[in-house]
Amino acid sequence: MNIFGVGLPEMAVIGAVALLVFGPKRLPELGRTLGKTLKGFQSASKEFEREINKAMADPEAIEADASDASDPPTSDS
Secondary structure, three states: OOEOOEOHHHHHHHHHHHHHHHHHHHHHHHHHHHHHHHHHHHHHHHHHHHHHHHHHHOHHHHHHHHHHHHOOOOOOO
16 A cells, blocks of 8 residues: 555554544544545545646637626627
8 A cells, every 4th residue: 555655654653653642532533634635635636627628628618708708898878
């Protein structure tokens, strides 16, 4: 098991140090918070990738939307 270049022995040492620093009562709370944070980063990354792929697939539509947004509205008064 190799996550971000960190193997199982390194993960065990990190877990042991976290247990000593934070204690057994706060460790599950910290794990949940870390999991939610990573899930948020993952969903933001997927959304960003989706937007990039959409922009690369149809650049003319993006340019048309940008030119429509930059045109000031005219009044017929």
